[in-house]
Amino acid sequence: MQDFIDESVFDRFCPDTIQGDFMKHSKKGSRGPRLYFSHFQNRILCAFLLCTLIPIFIIGGISYAVSYNIAKDKILNASISADAQLHTQFDNRLQQVENIADTLQYNMYNLMQADAPMDTLAMLSEIRSNLSMFKTSFDLAYINIFLPDEHMASSESLYFFPMSKLSDFQIPKEVLENPGTSSVWFYQDLLSVPFLVNNSYHITNSVSCCRVLKHPDTDSIKYAYIIYLDASEFSSILQEIFQDNQITSYILTDNGKIVASNNPSLLSASLDEEKLDFLYNKGDSLKKRAHTNYHTTTLRNGWLQVTEIPDSYIMQNTHILIKSILLTILISLPLTILVVVLISKNLTRRIKTLSRAMETLQLDASDTNMKALVPQDRAPETFDEIDKLGITFEKMQHSLNDNLQSILELSLTEERLKYQLLQSQxxxxxxxxxxxxxxxxxxxxxxxxxxxxxxxxxxxxxxxxxxxxxxxxxxxxxxxxxxxxxxxxxxxxxxxxxxxxxxxxxxxxxxxxxxxxxxxxxxxxxxxxxxxxxxxxxxxxxxxxxxxxxxxxxxxxxxxxxxxxxxxxxxxxxxxxxxxxxxxxxxxxxxxxxxxxxxxxxxxxxxxxxxxxxxxxxxxxxxxxxxxxxx
The missing domain is CATH 3.30.565.10 (Histidine kinase-like ATPase, C-terminal domain)
Known part of the structure; x- marks a missing residue:
């Protein structure tokens, strides 16, 4: 029993075993990052780097975020300014058509009031001249006027058509159900007009302004007329303003149809109800959905002018900023590391000396040379914390040597008593x-x-x-x-x-x-x-x-x-x-x-x-x- 306990106590307190255990743990820690962080200098180095690099990255991140928001605001403001310019231009064009419609309203009233054939012919001649002038002067695609079938001009088939042909021109049902003196706007795609005089002119998509007047008593249509604008006119304007294909701008009807766009592939496309409700929401004109910014303005005919600006487009315009920030960090990083290494090496040199003395501690040694730790040419009052730590270590070594034998004897006694207690029980x-x-x-x-x-x-x-x-x-x-x-x-x-x-x-x-x-x-x-x-x-x-x-x-x-x-x-x-x-x-x-x-x-x-x-x-x-x- 005593031999076993002696070996245990020897293993616990023998100086060689302490050194062996230390080397064993050092070998275990040599795998992975533990070995690196087992050195105090490396810890100081990492601390300095963290204290230096974290602020650099934080400042860089904040700078990028602020610059990104500034660039985003500038891009959005530029798009909003362009939209405002387009909105004025489109509204003026629509107002121009509304004015033509008002003039035709007056002419049609006079035509329907004429009783004598000569008066009717005179009004027809005047209206025909006006229509030709309007079409040429205001670059209209065409104008159609629908008269009762019994009217003498209904069979002209140039500008005037019988009321029975009204259904051949793809007029939406809701337009006919809501007649009045106010204009109703609608979109017609792939409209074919076989009655054109110049066969080389062909209307594909048209923006139409229609007015229908009914008898108040019979609810039958007295007359109707439609003014056609070529939709490509609006698309050309949008393509001229928004030449970058990453920004999409289009005019949207109230039923979700795209009338004109700077992207030809979107023409005549229909939006889903969810997106349509989102765009027609009465909230802010600048909205965001998913990763796209939307700017919407309402035209005078109730349609929307929409401009889509994706976040990716904004990101592309900040590449120069990102490169500048990265270049600054890459230049400052090596300089920072060099300075930190020099400072940490100077701070930890004496700590390494003290650590080496502790690693080579021999409990049975008579003394340890501490000259490398405690400067001999300095007064005690000038000692710093590391000097005092070296002195304390020297005192601890003496104390350990003095008490080693008593500790061994107490440990032997303790082990004997523990076993005897269990055996006696x-x-x-x-x-x-x-x-x-x-x-x-x-x-x-x-x-x-x-x-x-x-x-x-x-x-x-x-x-x-x-x-x-x-x-x-x-x-x-x-x-x-x-x-x-x-x-x-x-x-x-x-x-x-x-x-x-x-x-x-x-x-x-x-x-x-x-x-x-x-x-x-x-x-x-x-x-x-x-x-x-x-x-x-x-x-x-x-x-x-x-x-x-x-x-x-x-x-x-x-x-x-x-x-x-x-x-x-x-x-x-x-x-x-x-x-x-x-x-x-x-x-x-x-x-x-x-x-x-x-x-x-x-x-x-x-x-x-x-x-x-x-x-x-x-x-x-x-x-x-x-x-x-x-x-």
Whole structure:
């Protein structure tokens, strides 16, 4: 026992071992970033870099965010200004058409009021001249006038058409249902006008302004006229203003149709209801959806002029800014690192010296040269914190040398007391149970059994007291176990049987004394029941991987799942409970000590099927005990 404890204490306090442990941990830390951060200079370097680079990146990020917002505002403001210019231009064009419609309204009123044929012909001639002038002067695509079928000019088929042909011109139903003196605007795509005089002119898409007048009494149409504008006129203006194809600008009708756009692929396309509701929302004219900014203005005819500016377009215009920020960081980073390295190296030079002195500490050395740590040419009042730390370290070394021997002696005493306490606790526990069994036999009049048990108990204690060592051979431990089983067999009317199986030579190894008895006691006391009146115990000893494995198996009543879990917890946590599982917990605590085999105990049990105890510990020989001092 003393040899094992001496080795333990030596390992704990030997200066060479301290240095070896330090080098071992250093090797473990040499993998990955731990080695790098194990040096104080590297920590200082990282701290300086973080304190320097974080503000640089924060300032760079803030600068970029501010500059990005400024660039975004400028781009959006430029687009808004362009939209305002376009809005004025489009509104003027629409107003121009409205004025033509008002003039035609007056002419049509006079035409419908004329009674005499000559007056009618005169008005028709005047209207025809006006239509030709309007078309030429204001660059209109065409003008159609629809008259009642019985009117004398309805069959002209140049500017005037019969009312029955009104349905051939794709006029929306809602236009006919809401007549009045106000204009109704609608869009017609792929409109074919076969009646044109100049066949080389072909209308594909048109923006139409229509007015329909009905009789107030009969609700029948008196006349109607439509003024056509070529939609490509608006698209050309949009393409001229927004030449960058990343910005999309278009005119949108109230039913989601795109009338004109700077992107030809969008012409006559229809927007989904969700996007249409979003654009026609009465909120701000500048909106954002997903990664696109929208600027909307309402034209005088109720349609929307929409400009889409994606975030990617804004990002492209900030590339120069990003390159400038990155270039600044790349230039400042090497300079910052160089300055930080020089400063950190100067700060940590003396700390490295102190660390090296601590690494090479020898507790049994008489003195340590501290001249490199404490300048000899300086007055004590000028010492800084590192100088004072070196002086304190020197004092600590002297103190360690003075107290090393006393610490070793106290540790030896502590280890002896701990083991003796555990060993002394189990003997009274065992003796109490056996004496109780003897008293029971005497009370029942079984004096011969009681006398035999006393004889066996005498042999048992003669054997255990003769073996005063803490570690005994497995052979002696089996002898003690058989003496105990023979005593128990006398108490249970030959209901107890056992067998011992072992591999050759395994009984020469050492085992912690009094290891098997508590497990055998449990197999007998808790194994016998009405359902299992006879108990057979099997003790098997075999070799493991440099270990000895002892398996104690019984066919007793076994344990319920809750009891098994409780016992396994006691073994895993190495608990010694004086009220529950005291014997097993005591053994588990003792053999788990590295000096007594570094043992492990596991339990498996099933109710009404029996219990199996597995004890595994390191192979120990008497030679080990004798050579402890040599290690």
């Amino acid at each position: 189990i003997n009274p526990h065992f003796l109490y149970n056996i004496l109780g069994s003897i008293q029971t036999c005497q009370s029942l009049g079984k004096l011969d059994i009681a006398n035999q048990m006393l004889t066996n108990l005498t042999r048992f204690y003669r054997m255990t007291l003769r073996k005063s060592e803490d570690l005994i051979s497995i052979r002696d431990e089996l002898t003690i176990a058989q003496l105990y089983l023979e005593m128990e067999k006398l108490c249970h009317n030959d209901n107890l049987t056992w067998e011992i199986n072992m591999e050759d030579g395994i009984d020469n190894f050492l085992i912690c004394k009094f290891t098997l008895q508590p497990f055998l006691e449990n197999s007998i006391m808790h194994g016998l029941s009405q359902k299992t009146p006879e108990v057979h115990i099997s003790i098997d000893l075999s070799y493991g991987d440099d270990t000895v494995i002892i398996v104690i198996t019984d066919n007793g009543i076994g344990m319920a799942k809750e009891q098994l879990l409780e016992l396994q917890k006691t073994l895993d946590e190495k608990i010694v409970n004086y009220e529950k599982h005291f014997g097993i917990g005591n053994v588990n605590k003792r053999i788990s000590n590295p000096y007594f085999g570094n043992g492990r105990i596991s339990v498996e049990s099933c109710l009404y099927e029996g219990t199996s105890i597995t004890i595994e510990f390191d192979q120990m020989e008497k030679y080990d005990e004798e050579c402890n001092d040599c290690r």
